[in-house]
Amino acid sequence: MPGxxxxxxxxxxxxxxxxxxxxLTSEAEIHALxxxxxxxSVDPDVGDPIPGDTTGPQLRQYADEIEAVRVLYFVTALRTVVVVAYIEV
Structure with a gap:
């Protein structure tokens, strides 16, 4: 659809x-996450690549210091699914 x-x-x-x-129990943590x-989800490439094994999907890290959130994730080959591996709030 255009637009x-x-x-x-x-x-x-x-x-x-x-x-x-x-x-996660607090509203603030849930909101931040x-x-x-x-x-x-809007831009799966936003996180920084984490160096390591290149045989699997590239693990990435997204950190938001203002919200105090850190998420480790990888993106599937077709880039339609982001798999969250670790959450730190």
Whole structure:
């Protein structure tokens, strides 16, 4: 459709990240994480690449110092899904 931007990537969570998500209790933490996930879903390349093994998907890190959030994630080959591996709020 004309006038519409790129589609946002869908967010999925690894088992470890899902468990971390369950432990978030404050509204401020949940809000901060939501904001970070929106940024990542709109532009999956926003995070900095983490050096390491090149055989799998490139692990990236997105950190927002203002919201005090750090998310480690990778993007699937078709760039339609962002898999969150680790959350720090």
């Amino acid at each position: 519409h931007g790129r589609r946002r990537a869908r967010i999925a969570f690894s088992d470890a990240a899902a468990k971390q998500l369950e432990n 939501d904001r970070a996930l929106v940024v990542i």
